[in-house]
Amino acid sequence: MHTVGLPRTCLGFTNILFFLIGLIGGVICIWCAINTEFFREVNYTVTRSSLVSSIADFVNLKLWVTPLTSILIPIAVVTMLTSCCGILGAGCRMKCAIKSYIFLVTVVSLTAFWMFFMSGIYNIYTGNEKTRNYLRTTILSSYGRENDVITYFWDYVMVNYECCGATSYRNFLDSKWRKANPDMLYPVQCCKLENKTSLVPVSKDCGRIEDASILTNKDFGCLYALQIAIKNNKGKIVFYIVLLTFLYLILILFAYCIIRGQPLITSMSGGFTGWRPKGKEEANAVTTNSSLDNMLFVEEPPKKIVRVVSAVNPRQSYTFAPNAYAQGDSTTMYPHTIR
Structure with missing residues (x-):
């Protein structure tokens, strides 16, 4: 994990796998919605598996008045969209794609966790009225x-x-x-x-x-x-929750590593560098306000110089120049002696 290539490779292959799963699921649902018997005939001829008929019967079930295919197809589309964001982020290093991937994975994971574990298993386990x-x-x-x-x-x-x-x-x-x-x-x-x-x-x-x-x-x-x-399978349920949480964190860490453009260990430790204790040289350093970065340079206006020669003492002259730091048209006179 000392290079960015490993997180990119793992994230890319994972999302390619999920994209294929979503694509196959979407094709099955659309095919069964159009012609279920044709789906049974073709796939049973190829696979010779009784699972074909079970899949066809399941996707054609109705939830109240809505066919199950109308629910499974959007789920397949969301899966493919999320996987596309992950593939673009891992393959092309597109930050907007990888950020969208993190958002979609988080929303989908929280929704699935709430519906399956909280609304289902937890409420049944506690005997919610x-x-x-x-x-x-x-x-x-x-x-x-x-x-x-x-x-x-x-x-x-x-x-x-x-x-x-x-x-x-x-x-x-x-x-x-x-x-x-x-x-x-x-x-x-x-x-x-x-x-x-x-x-x-x-x-x-x-x-x-x-x-x-x-x-x-x-x-x-x-x-x-x-x-x-x-109750009898409580250990397995906890194990699956921990496993899914771990896989989610791994995916998010890989995505974060790609955003940072750094190896995984460096990206993980990057958030703690700001909290490291200061050394003696840093603690004794004195901040001054006289650095060139903190100075403001103002362009001075051009000076008009007038030289006046004294009639009493021809060797002495006077120079009149405008004062750039005074208000109005104030001038300053500088005496000079000619030798």
Whole structure:
């Protein structure tokens, strides 16, 4: 890290990688928004992977009335724009580009941290009442819609964490889903499942009748299940927070190094040079006001000299010259003796 080339190289390759990720994500979203079936056919023919269908289904989900592609495309554009600023700053040493990169990375990082860790994990971990009520509201108003992000979220959580509703199966009793499915008390995702992929319950009548012999998760709320999962993985979450913070600081330090045009160690220590203790020679130095830098030079006006010869003493003459430092047209007379 003793040269500027290493931060430039690392920052450049990192932003090229993020630019490609944003470009690929944007192309996938635009392609699926135009023709999803064509995207499935082409990519499945090439890759032979079932992941293609999962990606296509996910990007076509709707958040309330907005397709998820309309949210993911702007995110991809912001990612590419931020990466372009980083590439220009690292490759061309454009200070305006690298400053814009620092600003965009900071804003995006703080927004993601607040939404994911603070609004999500922290509020669930503490059992925030507003979060609890919001989760209940999403079940009442949005669960059960076809190709919906909220329905996908609840199905995923209930199947993988073996829970039911926000607090229990009672959250579904007055929901729109229950009105559309009057013969069901709660979704099949709340049941103990033999096969999670095909949603085959262990008890055939699970979700339809109240019976103590039915194997179900109907009384175990997902909010409690998520709290337990967060507590069990608290160390991993802290590790990821520290790791992401460290990576963010590394990127900012690399960008700062490029702005300063100095090696990384020199740039980091540059802020402390002003606080170093003064030596004896600097402490004993006396500042004077007589230096040439502090002097103001005024151009003097041209002098008019008149010489007068005395009639009494021809050897003596007088010179009349204007006084540049006196007010008005004052003059000073200087006697001279001619030999």
